[in-house]
Amino acid sequence: MKAKLKVSEGFELAKIDNRIYSSFVEHMGRCVYGGIYEPGNPLSNESGYREDVIEAINELSVPMIRYPGGNFVSGYKWEDGVGPKEDRPRRVDLHWRTVESNQFGTDEFMDWIKEVDAETMMAVNLGTRGIQEACDLLEYCNLDSNSYWAQKRREYGNDSAYKIKTWCLGNEMDGPWQTGHKTAYEYARLANETANAMRLLDPSIELVACGSSNESMPTFGEWEETVLKECYDNVDYISMHQYFDAPKKGTLHHLAKSVRMDKFIDSVVAICDSIKAMKRSDKTMMISFDEWNAWYHSNEHDAAVTPWQEAPDILEDQxxxxxxxxxxxALITLLKHADRVKIACMAQLVNVIAPIFTNETGLFKQTIFYPYAHASNYGRGTVLQSIIESPEYEVEEFGKVPYLESVVIDNDDEHLTIFAVNRSLDQSLELSLDFVGYEAYQLDAHIEYSSTDPLVKNSFTSSIEPIEVEVNPEAKQLDIKPLSWNVIRLKK
Incomplete structure (x- = not known):
């Protein structure tokens, strides 16, 4: 099969906000305890942080991490997780039906996140709590005043304020599963008043309002409209969440699900812009796609887990x-919307639906690790407008789907990076590059991640890893293998 990728110099979509490669750490399962934090393990440092996990996260170059949830945050008392560890209470988490020891909390997270050189995206509890508790946490984290919570932070050993910039106003408040679930108007009023109060404490922060938990919610659209009518002037982002379900209709259908993500983003952008027009506003609402991933392998196991355990092995998708x-x-889709999607968080980072999987003696990198690492490390710069000519296949749910999906990034006026996926099960694509204005660029590298078996998994004992493919610098065509993820680098 033949395909063509066209770009022209000067036709740019948007500068990429590097936070589009962010991730997510929630107090659930073995993400925190046994994942990033495991005191007493020989692999952990003196603070209890797993050093092998830190090394793997650093390979991902994660710019920002959302914390502490997720569904967990809607019942979380953040005060339980600060101060002397021997005084911290053990609490039940109603959503995941586990016991939280609170041995890892805000200060531990802010200490750990320096190890992975990332920013923090902090979520506040607007499920069982409200304006005052959100402001107390903001005061604890960001103020250098002589007020109560700022002084408490100093008392607990942290003289300097953390100066966290990005804050989530609750989590998935449209979901009936959420502790403290609210109607759109109930949430909108609370979020707007919380935003007002938090900005009085620290005008430098940016705020994310809850959008719909997924596009299948019966209130989708109406929820965004109601929330943005109330909050538009006081928030900077509306959130989106999406998880890809089981491939019950085969690989070609599974790989077409990124089309669903594309349409979902288009719909939310349209709603945001309709509210902008209605309000006659000069402000453009941006998107924080702060939960996304595939999630389905662990469902049967998780349904049988005994409740009220500490850090049980739940959501451990292989x-x-x-x-x-x-x-x-999905990463290509997010990049193609870089003009509006400024933050995106793969959920989650370690063990729980995650690219990194640990046991007591080590870790392995899941199949999803490598595209994430490549995108984060090579996908910085400006997304170029591109035209793809590709053979297509028909999917009842999505219509015609191209075998080739691709995006082109101008990294630094000296390098271009192409991310490309061939969805075909058994046919290579002969990809021609038609790059007008980039005649001085030559092929420099080709990283290929491919398999003839779509169902193979990585493990502690075996794994499929990307390989370097030899390139002819003068070539204008490349062979894109079936079922492959590709990173193609050009140098001026």
């Missing part, structure tokens, strides 16, 4: 190669 390709396709 990803297939086709899941890895779908993650690559």
């Amino acid at each position: 990803y297939t190669f086709e899941d890895g390709l779908l993650v690559g396709l």
Whole structure:
């Protein structure tokens, strides 16, 4: 099969906000305890942080991490997780039906996040709590005043304020599963008043309002409209969440699910812009796609887990190669919307639906690790407008789907990076590059991640890893293998 990728110099979509490669750490399962934090393990440092996990996260170059939830945050008393550890209470988490020891809290997270050189995206509890508790946490984290919570932070050993910039106003408040679930108007009023109060404490912060938990929610659209009518002037982002379900209709259908993500983003952008027009506003609402991933492998196991355990092994999906390709396709989709999607968080980072999986003696990198690492490390710069000519296949749910999905990034006026996925099960694509204005660029590198078996998984004993493909610098065509994720680098 033949395909063509066209770009022209000067036709740019948007500068990429590097936070589009962010991730997510929630107090659930073994993400925190046994994942990033495991005191007493020989692999952990003196603070209890797993050093092998830190090393793997650093390979991902994660710019920002959302914390502490997720559904967990809607019942969380943040005060339980600060101060002397021996005084911290053990609490039940109603959503995941586990016991939280609170041995890892705000200060531990802010200490740990320096190890992975990332910013923090902090969520406040607007489920069981409200304006005062959100402001107390903001005061604790960001103020250098002589007020109560700022002084408490100093008392607990942290003289300097954390100066966290990005804050989530609750989590998935449209969901009936959420502790403290609210109607759109109930949430909108609370979020707007919380935003007002938080900005009085620290005008420098930016705020994310809850959008719909997914596009299948019966209130989708109406929820965004109601929330933005109330909050538009006081928030900077509306959130989006999406998880890709089981591939019950085969690999080609599974790999077409990024089309669903694309349409979902288009719909939310349209709603945001309609409110902008209605309000006659000069402000453009941006998107924080702060939860996304494939999630389905662990469902049967999780349903049988005994409640009220500490850090049980829940949501520990073992990803297939086709899941890895779908993650690559999702990253390409997010980049194609870089003009509006400024933050995106793969959920989650370690053990729980995650690219990194640990046991007591080590870790392995799941199939989804590699597209994420490549995008984060090579996908910085400006997204170029591109035209793709590709053979297509028909999917009942999505219509015609191209075998080739791709995006082109101008990294630094000296390098271009192409991310490309071939969805075909058995046919290579002969990809021609038609780059007008980039005649001085030559092929410099080609990283290929491919498999003939879409269902193969990585493990502690075996894994499929990307390889370097030899390139002819003068060539204008490349062979894109079936079922492959590709990073193609050009140098001026």
